Amino acid sequence: MKNLTLSLFFCLVYFYAFAFQNSKAKNEDETGEKIQRLLNDAESSILRYNFDGAIKKLDSSIALSKSINHERYLALSNSILANLQYIQHDFDAGTKSIKEAISLQEKTGDNIGLAYSYIQYAKILDMKGEFGKAKEYLSLAEDIYQKNDNREQLGLVALNRGILQIHENLDYKAALDNFHNAEVHLSASDNAYEKSRLNYFKASANISLNNLDEAEKNIRKSLEISHQHSFGGMIVSGNKKLSEIFEIKKQPDSALAHLQASFALKDSIYNMNEEELANEANSRYGHDALKNTLSSLTLQNAEQEKSLKVNKLTTILSVALITILSLLTLSLYKNNNLRARANDLLQKKNTELTLAKENAEKASLAKAQFLSTITHELRTPLYAVTGLTHLLLEESPTENQKEHLNSLKFSGEYLLSLINNILDLNKLEANKVELMETTFNLKRRISDVLIALKNSADEKGTKIHFNFDNSIPNKLKGDPLKISQILINLIGNSIKFTENGDIWINITKLEQNDKYASLGFEIRDNGEGISKEKQKAIFENFTQGSTQINRKFGGTGLGLSIVKNLLSLLNSEINLESELGNGSKFTFKLQFEVLETATATGPKKQEEEKIEAPSNxxxxxxxxxxxxxxxxxxxxxxxxxxxxxxxxxxxxxxxxxxxxxxxxxxxxxxxxxxxxxxxxxxxxxxxxxxxxxxxxxxxxxxxxxxxxxxxxxxxxxxxxxxxxxxxxxxxxxxxxxxxxxxx
Missing domain, CATH: 3.40.50.2300 (Response regulator)
Structure with a gap:
């Protein structure tokens, strides 16, 4: 009976609490969406210099945020209001608004919003001449964005740091360095306003350095962006700056034309804001007054209804809680000792798990250090073995001696391959592999790889066919060492399992735009092939196609595992098509930054390259x-x-x-x-x-x-x-x- 009563009370409490919370959450979600729309509209109005429209929307968002006690939206509203006051040069009001935003964001732990507010505060401090404090707040914002790897916002930090250098000590060259850094970070961003602002200040710096042609190019880029997005303020400032450039260049007609365009748009913006302000003033004491009164009454009525519901629910919950507490007190008292013993056991297990984790990490570090040391120490004596074997083979040994020396040479090369593979795998597993961004010629890089592998192919009686798409750009940016390592493993694997056969290396361009090119890589052979059931496991460590293949060809089964890990590091993956006895085809795709287009003109074609090693x-x-x-x-x-x-x-x-x-x-x-x-x-x-x-x-x-x-x-x-x-x-x-x- 006691258990049944307890269950009924729990169900009752859960039902009322769930209904109340669900209704409250739904109301808050709808209000939150409305606030977000108001904030978005306010930011858009600010960029178009519709200040009165922006103030209306911000007032509404602040009121709604207070009605649901949402401190994050309230902080964001104040931060955007501070930006508006900054543009209007009301720096004291802007300081008050941004400080209120920062206080709320620090309280709620809203780091992203806090970083945004730090940048706004730094801009205000810059205009007030408090350069030291401005630098501090830019650094605080930069720390947050670096932790979150937010490239766009890091670009804004660099942009405002450059502006600060111009205002503080007229260091235009340092400012341009920061503007270049900002341009790199903002390259993939769709923040048109900041890109327009960046080009405007680049023009200012170049004017001061007497780079007038570059300054004109910057300001025209700023105006182009501003016209596309109707950034009224930037169009006004951009035409004024362009007029300044033409005045220095001794072109008075052009200077006057752009100055007039600046004044005309400025008057238009002023009239738009004045008209909206007048309309607001005319209706403020009429319809809006009645509307505000009605809204106030509606809110009071809603609050009273909420209060009644809360009081009713509180009474029910009080009765239920008193009864439940009475029933549970005895049970809690009896189970206290059992819970204490369970806590002690859990603490002991946690200590054991922590110790086991630390021991595992130490063992992993010791393994990596051991492998690095032992493989390095093996290289010196192995160099003596392989070098002396080569010398002995060139000193006209007898057939019997030659057979033994060839076996020794094979064993030395096998051991070297094993050492290199273990080093590569150990480095990948330890996350010590870093990507290197450098300019290179892909065709020349692959040719070097094929020259290095030519002797191995000749020993197997295997022909290598290299087909390279001539429309691929001459200069690409990427990691040529990783690409060479991938190709050496894949082509070397094909040579190993292809005797008296053919290997085709096909490189094609899949797509290309102004900045990037996507290329397809194919390594195909007519060798042993891989069975269907082994194709998924072939990329795992120490795995080969079969025991018979391992006995016939040797090897550790690490090469393809290394290829898979390296391609994963390059944001790609390896694909395999193969049939036992009919060869294999490995394909993957890579994207590169384009630095120089291909010299070949005309239709896209591939040509087969002849691989010839240089003569001794x-x-x-x-x-x-x-x-x-x-x-x-x-x-x-x-x-x-x-x-x-x-x-x-x-x-x-x-x-x-x-x-x-x-x-x-x-x-x-x-x-x-x-x-x-x-x-x-x-x-x-x-x-x-x-x-x-x-x-x-x-x-x-x-x-x-x-x-x-x-x-x-x-x-x-x-x-x-x-x-x-x-x-x-x-x-x-x-x-x-x-x-x-x-x-």
Missing amino acids: DIMIDKKILIVEDNKINQMITRKILEKNKVNCDVADNGTIAIDKIKNSDFDLILMDIHMPGISGIEATVEIRKFNKEIPVIALTAVTLDENLDEFYLNGFNDIIPKPYKTEEFFTKINKHLAARETV
């Missing part, structure tokens, strides 16, 4: 300096080069290398990185101070934690990671020697 003849009699502290590595590198009739010299460290280069002429330098004394990077920086032409190639064991960009920024022309395949070693050396001869 260019190395004959060239003088190369080997900078290396390890004696075994010195000997191996020197003998490999001298076998190809290269004149070699050796420096044991960076200091000796600098002295030799100052006193002798060399055609190329092979520079180790980790050496006693000054490092290879420091040595290269010193060399570049007196010799900027000689090619310097880093010959080093690159680890996970080393940033490849650092090599190029400090003067290196290329990187050869140790150990290497001799074919790739010669290809890079020949490329830079050939490039130097053509200069």
Whole structure:
């Protein structure tokens, strides 16, 4: 009986509470939508200089926000009102409104609205000459937008920072730098008003720097945007600024015409606001007074009805709560000890889970560090193995010795591939891979990849066909290293499973606009193929098509997993079409920023490129300096080069290398990185101070934690990671020697 009574009371309380809350929530939602429409209309009126219309809508939104006690809408209304007062140069009233908005936003934790208000306050402080405080509020807004990665609003921060620099110390060049930053952030934005404002202030800065043609271009862009969206104030200011430019250029007729256009529109805006103000004043004591009285009575009646409902519900709830509390007191008392024991057990489990999480994170970090260290340490002895094997193979071994040496060479290359794949996978799993944005030629990049893979294809008796769409732009912006890594894994995979067959690499343009081009990549072969049931699992770590394929071709099953992760990093995905015994086709799409259009004219077509590696003849009699502290590595590198009739010299460290280069002429330098004394990077920086032409190639064991960009920024022309395949070693050396001869 007690349980039944308790259930009935719970149902009763839930029913009344739900009905009341549902009705209240529905009313608040409808009012909130109305407020949002009023605020949107108010902002639109401000941009068109319809100030009286904007004030009406803001007054209504403030009243409605107070009626439902909605502090966020009330704060936003005050923030927009402050912007209006800023445009009207009523800075004291604007300060009062924006401070009220900021106070409410800090109270409610509305960070996005708070950042918007910070920018409005900074603009007001700028006009009041309080530049230090203005900078502080711009920085506060910037911190919030950076945490939310809001590029458009970061652009507004940069724009207002540039305006502040003009007003504070007339630093026009610094202002233009900030305007450029703002332009980058606002490029994808549809905020037409701020783009018009940006071009207006760029014109002001360029006038002060006497860049009159650039200033005219800026202000015409501002006017174009303002006319499209009817931004009255910006059109007035833009024509006045254009008149100023023509006056400096000694073109009085044009200056007068634009000044008259500015005054005419300004009078029109003033008359529009004056007419609306008069209409409002005429009717304020008539119809509006009656309407306000009726509205006031209606609101009072609604409040009374709400009060009656609340009182009725309060009485019912009071009776129900007293009865429920009486029934529950005994139950709560009896269950108190049981709940305490459950809390202790839960706390213990939470402690155990926290400890397990920390141990797992430590284990993951230790694994990453171990892999990075051990693979790096393996490279030095492996370089000796592969280098000495190559030298022995070139010294006319017997057939029996040649067979053993080829097996040793294969094992060394297999081990190198395994090390590289583990490094790549470890780096991807540790989220240490970063995208690099740089300009490159895609056709040349792919050709370099195919040259590096040509010898492997020739050994398999496989032909590579490269078809490149000539309408693809010559200069693209993206990450060429990631693209090379993806193609090396995919093409290398096709070479591995295609014997005496064909491989087709097809690159096509899918679509293009002024800024971006979308390209399709296809790697197709007529090799072993992959069964349907294995196609989904083939991109997982350590997975291959079958046990038989693993035994026949070897490998770790990491290459395609790396490709999938890299494409995911580039916002793309890999697609596979294959049938066992009939080859495979891998396709994916990538988007690049266009920096230079293709030179080819006429209809779009593809042409098959011939892949030819440069000849080693260019190395004959060239003088190369080997900078290396390890004696075994010195000997191996020197003998490999001298076998190809290269004149070699050796420096044991960076200091000796600098002295030799100052006193002798060399055609190329092979520079180790980790050496006693000054490092290879420091040595290269010193060399570049007196010799900027000689090619310097880093010959080093690159680890996970080393940033490849650092090599190029400090003067290196290329990187050869140790150990290497001799074919790739010669290809890079020949490329830079050939490039130097053509200069």
